[in-house]
Amino acid sequence: MDALRLIRDHVVNGHISASTHDANEIHLREADVPLRRSAETNYRSKVGNKLLKVEQIWYFIKHHVQNPSMAHTAYMKAAIADGFATLSMLDRNDLIDYLTGKKATSERIDVTAVLVDDEAGIDAGKRAREDEDEDGVPRERVLRDRNSVLRAPKDMTSVLAFFKAPEEEMERLQEEKQQAEDLAKGVKNQRYRDVKEQVFWREHVGSDFDFMNLDTNASFLSGPNPGVANGIDVPSERRTAPAAQPSAPSGPSSVSARKPSAMPAKAPVKKKTSGIPGGIPIIIVPAGFNQKVVLNMFNAKEFLQNGKFTPWDVVQKSGAKKSSSVYISRTYKRDGSKIKYEVTEKAPHKRSEDWARVAACFVLGAKWQFKDWPFRGVEDGDLVETFSKIRGFHARFDGDPEIDVVKTWNVKTITVSRTQRHGDRAAFEFFWDELDKHLALRSSALKY
Known part of the structure; x- marks a missing residue:
C-alpha cells in the first residue's frame, strides 16, 4: 500500500x-x-x-x-x-x-x-x-x-566498496611486504616512501647528484673503506694511516701519540615524524570568510567537538581570536574516552608526510581549493582519487542553492539552518558517522 x-x-x-x-x-x-x-x-x-x-x-x-x-x-x-x-x-x-x-x-x-x-x-x-x-x-x-x-536516488556505495576492498587489501599487503624487505636490508629512513627518492635528491642537491654516487641510506661519516665516505673517493693526501700503538708511553712525545686520529662518529639524530600511520587525524576546513561559508576556524571546533553550531561571523564579532590550527577532543561514540583530532585551514605541503593523516575536508565548491594537493588529476580538475582517499563534505545553509559541480563530486552534504539550532546535533552525528565509515572502509591506521 x-x-x-x-x-x-x-x-x-x-x-x-x-x-x-x-x-x-x-x-x-x-x-x-x-x-x-x-x-x-x-x-x-x-x-x-x-x-x-x-x-x-x-x-x-x-x-x-x-x-x-x-x-x-x-x-x-x-x-x-x-x-x-x-x-x-x-x-x-x-x-x-x-x-x-x-x-x-x-x-x-x-x-x-x-x-x-x-x-x-x-x-x-x-x-x-x-x-x-x-x-x-x-x-x-x-x-x-x-x-x-x-x-530515485541511487546509492552505489556498497557496490564500489565490494570491488574496492580487494584492491586496497592487495595494496596494503604489498606495502607491508616492502616495509619488511626494507627492514631486512637495514633501511630505516621511510620519510620519502611516497616520493621518488631520486627526484627528491636532485631537487635538494642539484643536477650533479647523478654523478656523485651517494648512498642515501648511509650515515655521513661511514663508508665501505677508509678511502671512501658515502661513496665518494677521498683524496690520498687527506687519508691518514692508523698510528701504531706504543707498548709503553714515555716522555712528552707519548701524549701526542695517544691523541685519536679522528673524532668518533655521532649517532644520527632521529627526526620527529608526524605523518606515520597511527597519527592524529587531520580535518581541513575552508579559510573563506563570506556569507555562504558555513564552517571555518572561527566555529569549527565548537561544532565538531560539541555539536553546537554558531555562525562564524557571530563568533568573530564577539571578539574571538582565530587560529590556523586547533586540536579537538572527540567523545561521540567513543565510550567516554577522548580522541584527539587536528582541525586546520592550511593543507599540508604537497610533499609533506602529513597527507597520510588527512582524513576529511570541507569543500567550497571551487576546484582551485585543491590545486596544490598531491593526488592524481587535481591539475585537470579530476578529483576522483582525492575523494577516494579523503572523505569530502560540503556544508551549506538550508536556504542556499546547491552547487552544481559539488553534485558531481563524491562528497556528503551537511545542511544546517542559519537561525534554528535543534537540527545541529543531527548534522554533527551525520559527519562523524560518515567519517568513521570512510576510515573503516580504508582500514585506516589513524587513531580515530
Whole structure:
C-alpha cells in the first residue's frame, strides 16, 4: 500500500483535516483503508537515511495544514504530547512541498523500498473495491513508472566498496611486504616512501647528484673503506694511516701519540615524524570568510567537538581570536574516552608526510581549493582519487542553492539552518558517522 501517496491525495483534496486516528491506526476517511501507524513509508529521512513512518508524516502534515505559520518546535511539542513520533527539521520543507502538491515528486522517495502490508491493518474487501472500476472490472495500479525510477536516488556505495576492498587489501599487503624487505636490508629512513627518492635528491642537491654516487641510506661519516665516505673517493693526501700503538708511553712525545686520529662518529639524530600511520587525524576546513561559508576556524571546533553550531561571523564579532590550527577532543561514540583530532585551514605541503593523516575536508565548491594537493588529476580538475582517499563534505545553509559541480563530486552534504539550532546535533552525528565509515572502509591506521 502506497501510504505516502494516499496521505498526499488527501492533503491536495483538502480532506486531511477530517482524518482521525486511534491507538494503532490512521483513518483518512471512512471508505478508505486504515493505515497502520507504525508502518513504514517509502520516504527516506535526511537524518540517518531511515524510512519515515505513517504516523510521523500524517501528524506532521495535518498539524501544518491546520497551523501553517506555527514554528517547527511547536509542532514537535504537540506531537510528543499526543504520543506521536516526530520528524526532523531537515525533512520539513521537502515534505511540505511534495505533500501539498507544489512539486510532483521528491528525491527522498525511495521507489526501491520494499513495503509490506500488515494483515491487521488491511481490509481485504475495501482493498478489492478500491482496485475495481464502476463496472467491477479490475483496474491497473501504476505504482512506479520510468520517470519515477530514473528520479530515485541511487546509492552505489556498497557496490564500489565490494570491488574496492580487494584492491586496497592487495595494496596494503604489498606495502607491508616492502616495509619488511626494507627492514631486512637495514633501511630505516621511510620519510620519502611516497616520493621518488631520486627526484627528491636532485631537487635538494642539484643536477650533479647523478654523478656523485651517494648512498642515501648511509650515515655521513661511514663508508665501505677508509678511502671512501658515502661513496665518494677521498683524496690520498687527506687519508691518514692508523698510528701504531706504543707498548709503553714515555716522555712528552707519548701524549701526542695517544691523541685519536679522528673524532668518533655521532649517532644520527632521529627526526620527529608526524605523518606515520597511527597519527592524529587531520580535518581541513575552508579559510573563506563570506556569507555562504558555513564552517571555518572561527566555529569549527565548537561544532565538531560539541555539536553546537554558531555562525562564524557571530563568533568573530564577539571578539574571538582565530587560529590556523586547533586540536579537538572527540567523545561521540567513543565510550567516554577522548580522541584527539587536528582541525586546520592550511593543507599540508604537497610533499609533506602529513597527507597520510588527512582524513576529511570541507569543500567550497571551487576546484582551485585543491590545486596544490598531491593526488592524481587535481591539475585537470579530476578529483576522483582525492575523494577516494579523503572523505569530502560540503556544508551549506538550508536556504542556499546547491552547487552544481559539488553534485558531481563524491562528497556528503551537511545542511544546517542559519537561525534554528535543534537540527545541529543531527548534522554533527551525520559527519562523524560518515567519517568513521570512510576510515573503516580504508582500514585506516589513524587513531580515530
